[in-house]
Amino acid sequence: MSACWKRGRWKKSASAISSCPAARSRRSRFWIATIRLLPGIVGKAESLDDESFETGLLEYPHYTRPDVWQGREVPEVLRSGHHAKVAAWRRAQAEEITQKRRPDLWDRHVKKTK
Numbered sequence: 001m002s003a004c005w006k007r008g009r010w011k012k013s014a015s016a017i018s019s020c021p022a023a024r025s026r027r028s029r030f031w032i033a034t035i036r037l038l039p040g041i042v043g044k045a046e047s048l049d050d051e052s053f054e055t056g057l058l059e060y061p062h063y064t065r066p067d068v069w070q071g072r073e074v075p076e077v078l079r080s081g082h083h084a085k086v087a088a089w090r091r092a093q094a095e096e097i098t099q100k101r102r103p104d105l106w107d108r109h110v111k112k113t114k
Contacts, residue, residue, distance in 0.1 A: 056109040058102060060093035 036042055049055065063074040077089045099106045 055094070056112060057098045058105070059092040060090040060097070060105060 034049065039045075042048060064077055067074050067079065075089065077085050080086070095106075095109075098109065
């Protein structure tokens with residue numbers, strides 16, 4: 001038996017999961033995350049190496065065009081085209097973000113890399 005908030009009240013039924021928008025959203029995110037791991041679904045398997053938690057760190061910030069958007073500028077290193085420097089920047093950003101937002105993951109990462 002499960003419950004779902006629908007039309008201003010709780011609805012309890014065995015099929016509430018299938019009729020609950022929030023549950024469908026959770027279910028679809030689960031399936032999308034699972035299906036992406038199957039061979040041939042993602043164009044390059046290497047693309048999955050940069051996903052959050054693959055390295056034990058959260059993802060680095062992503063930028064796109066234009067170079068300046070709402071007063072925020074794309075870091076010069078990303079515009080340089082130097083792949084090794086971009087990779088180092090991404091790694092440093094992922095470490096900084098993980099350390100600030102998820103100290104538990106950061107501690108696990110530090111222990112694993114020692």
